[in-house]
Amino acid sequence: MPVEQLKADVAEFAALLEQAKSARVRGALTQAKAEAEREINNLEIKACLAAERQTSGGDTKRYLHELTDYGWDQSVKFVKLFITLDGVQNCAEEAVTVNYTDHSLQLHVSNLNGKDFGLSVNNLLYAIDVANSYRKVKTDMVAIYLKKVEEGQNWDVLTSIQKRLKQKQDSEMAKDTENPEGALVNIMKKMYNSGDSKTKQMIAKAWIESQDKARLNPAEGGFGNLGDL
Template identity: 75%
Template sequence: MSLEQLKSDVAELAAFLQQAKGARVKGVLTTAKAEAEREIVNLEMKAKIAAERQAAGPNDAKRYLHELTDYGWDQSAKFVKLFITLNGVQACTEENVTVTYTPNSLQLHVRDLQGKDFGLTVNNLLHSINVEKSYRKIKTDMVAIYLKKVKEDENWDVLTAIQKRLKQKQDSELTKDGENPESALVNIMKKMYNDGDSKTKQMIAKAWTESQDKAKFGKEAGGGLDSFGDL
């Protein structure tokens, strides 16, 4: 989809949002708008990188852009901090590691790291940041990005608004099973499995298998970890 069409979609979704009344409708429209905005940022970043490569010369144009998705984050009273692992990044020049900030997003671009380019985009931050006071540091095998909070001491329980909505939805689903502790436990385990890394999934799968092995004939169906089904 073209950049112009995406911008048109965002404007139309914003207009619908102003008219929407129901919470569910607003949630769907907000998610769709955020996704379109993410695509816009990605297209603009790729266009910017392509322009930089063209200006730099043919050697830069041959490098493939690797889009990063993994990072860790933490916070202090004044900053939200992102940590992106990139082996050997300390060998890059300052000019080759850039971060572009907006009040609600960031774009990291690492050029010519062992012959490759890397990019990370995070849109729809949970709260606004101070663009002028945000910065980054190059460390050994890591880029650390410091996002200055507009409201100091404001706690970010998640990094982005989309993650917040997903967390609220998951919490709501768990609350529905509040009167049935066993069902709530199964839902929590399912969430851990779906959100976990490969090691976590292996541990949960092992626990489920062991519970199956210990099951006796005549045991009531649907109890304990048996309710996992096809995670």
């Protein structure tokens, strides 16, 4: 779909969001708006790469490496993401860009040791102030500062997907107090099997970390056996 059409869709979603009253309708519109914005960012990144190849004579072809690992923290005013990238401080200033929407961000690092890198985080838990969000390039790291619209608001998780996972976990644990670990395993299986690639990566990472923790501290347990997960 052309970028112009996608931008028109985003504008229409935003207008409808202002009129929507139902939380369910607002959620569906917000998700659709974020998806359209993600497509716009992906198309713009591809166009940028194509322009770079044309400028360099088309003799260099680079592939986009998707990043999935990052750390995050928060302060009263900001949610902070930390992405480790060896040698990123050697990139030109314009080679490290971040595109923000009120509920997402897309990081793009161009031509780092002959490779391009990208990170997308969609469906942020709460809205961010796009105009006052920014990034810093440090030694072997990119730090992204997302300005909270509501200062002082606590983000117990980073995205609404993680929030739903936590809520489902709490709900099922309450129903099955005799075997809470078994209930959690079932939840993780269901969400893994029905989730998109990023959800699966998130759940798989959580499972691996739990198994490592269980091996170090057997008394604390873990998620148990998730079968094919």
